[in-house]
Amino acid sequence: MAESDSAYLLVSRVGGETERVCVHQEEVSGHDRARLLEAAVGTKTVHLCRGGAGWEGVALKYGVCENLRKLEITGVSCRDVYAKCINPRVKSGRFMKILPDYEHMEYRDVYTCLLHRYRHILGLWQPDIGPYGGLLNVVVDGLFIIGWMYLPPHDPHVDDPMRFKPLFRIHLMERKSATVECMYGHRGPHNGHVQVVKKDEFSTKCNQTDHHRMSGGRQEEFRTWLREEWGRTLEDIFHEHMQELILMKFIYTSQYDNCLTYRRIYLPPSHPDDLIRPGLFKGTYGSHGLEIVMLSFHGKHARGTKITGDPNIPAGQQTVEIDLRHRIHLPDIESLRDFNELSRIVLEVREQVRQEQQQEGGPEDAEGLGRQSPQPCAEPPAEQAKGPGDGGAEAAAEPPAQSGQGQPFVLPVGVSSRNEDYPRTCRMCFYGTGLIAGHGFTSPERTPGVFVLFDEDRFGFIWLELKSFSLYSRVQAAFRNADAPSPQAFEEMLKNIQSLAS
Template sequence: MFLFTEYGVCENLRKLEITGVSCRDVYAKLLHRYRHILGLWQPDIGPYGGLLNVVVDGLFIIGWMYLPPHDPHVDDPMRFKPLFRIHLMERKSATVECMYGHRGPHNGHIQIVKKDEFSTKCNQTEHHRMSGGRQEEFRTWLREEWGRTLEDIFHEHMQELILMKFIYTSQYDNCLTYRRIYLPPSHPDDLIKPGLFKGTYGSHGLEIVMLSFHGKHARATKITGDPNIPAGQQTIEIDLMRPIQLPNVENLCNFNELSRIVLEIHEQVRQEQQQQQQEDRTEDGEGAGPPTEKATEPGNEGAAALKEQPVQFVLPVGVSSRNENYPRTCKMCFYGTGLIAGHGFTSPERTPGVFILFDEDRFGFIWLELKSFSLYSRVQATFRNADAPSPQAFEEMLKNIQSLTS
């Protein structure tokens, strides 16, 4: 019964007897020994990152790599494939098998570096090779990863990006280091339930972000990334104290009108930050002086008013979107900034935009400078052993994954 409650083992004792493995062996040599690798992890694959979920599945421990649906179908369910498994089916000590490639399970190795980090190694990488060579491997990877053939991709820049990702990621041969990630803690006053979302990122395809709330701000952190904005970086920041009242649909179609509204708020934020910096320098350099009147912060009244009725929404003319099936009504909008950078994460800068909350499971972001729109849809999968032990542990985790690509 202990195996059921702590690890969710769904097999009955009769099956254990058939395999010749005792409950004690399952606990001591499998579940307890590898308990530290259960949960969510981010692989260290350069800028691309990823999402690994290690679970107890019957008498196995399996590492499932979760992949976004094929671009641009952001509302489709996540895809997943096994990368490794651990079991006691054949002998009394745990067996680690690599599941990468198309030739079935083969010999692998797992090393637990420390509580929140482990590594995998394939001992038979020849099982990853295909008879047709790298060209066949690339075409197979393209069908699985992108749901299309090379002939389907006409955009030359997109072909280059896809080939670059294949070359970069395939060199690891499932020999990877993983670092633990937690799901964000939830509070009753959060705008929506925090968690993982799939989002559209232009020619980079769909990527996974983590939406979390931090007082007066919300953040979307990349769990998967690309050569411009790597995994671990904060892709979007939303100022929850600065709601935006959208113009009517006719005026919303005019990009210049929306841009004017957002840039006015952006300038106000810049001035307030500049004033705050001057006040901080004065206090540090001259000691305490007469009290200075602080800039008045917007209250929650604006956000509360926007909750009353959904309003019509349409993308302004000239704003590109990978997915035209975005909702035509939204609940509320806020001023925010999005992170953009050149290839190799060069010259990163935060630029103004609009966060659009459609419903409990979908939101969007208009990048003013890029004139593009990203649509995000909640990852509906349930993850065990993924809750942060404390809010401080979650904040520390965010800092750690961001520092790896800074």
């Protein structure tokens, strides 16, 4: 292993002797790091005072380890090498990270000063950043509570894993004292503040915003942000409108300086008869790049709610609505290439839906949808009726897992897609509506489209009026403390985030 590929742990032993231990920062696992540090620290015994049998339940609830010694190690990320320094404090070049001495830490201190005090901020949150929103996941990681901002992969690679970066962390620097640090910027942790406003809302504040500035000024900050956000330079983006949108987002979001208010969001409840498992998806939105959408099921409807958004359709708005009682049977593959043929089929279904709504005197069915979108919406009928272009109740009720091998699928000529690597077979299609609007969410309207189910983890939506196609791929991540306490609580959450976006 080359010297340049190595980092060094400088660990001060009890006798004052310092040992230089070479490790590869990317390849040493958490378990091996634990063994390494155990060997390097020496024979000094660490005595921990147990807080009673209740600790096991606390550890399980918050997702922490059984042993405080292990807690210390598991808080170490693969990209940061931490050296536990007893006396004196030592450093290893740019890899210096100082952990507090947890020798005399008690379980009850961890619970009362960290876990219990900040229990209300664990889970998923949406920051109030104007139309852009976001997805924050606050978790217990060793003896730290860390707020991770989840970011979509770079456009248009919708199947790539999510990216994430830390915005803040809370840990015990001294016994019975928790420290909040802002992680925003590129100059390391610095003083921050977390205020729990109420159970489902909290705010963060950076007390040293000068740490967010870069020596090259705003131009360097913008170039760095662009590489992180889009994975490219401005010269690589030839579309002038896209350049304007990117610059606008940078100016708008950077002004907050990590001083944000967060509101709790829940993952949608799941039912055995759902078309697919609900959850979070990454979707392509043209010049706006990739955005995060929450797919949820409401009786005979499915809804896609934006968790991140853009100046046209802000976060919190319902981007697509799928009518699960109006299945669309696609024509053969050659006919499907003809946009006019697909448009004819979809518009026939839209007219049928409109007539059924008029007959029933309203868009809501007997089951109820829990809430109504404030935008004009083509909602489904109260009773199922067969007609041209849809498969009737029998087809709509067909479970997706038992719908055979699927059918060939291709986008009609003239329909644009950010990602040409979309699946070429689909399970089934349904009539739906998509929300479009002008800049600043002006003149919003719902337009007809086609919901295309590819598999358990991918679906698409053809925006008929825009002649555009969005591809969505499931967010493959496990989130703790994110389940709604009841279906009513989830519906109320959707209503709240949409009202804030209106």
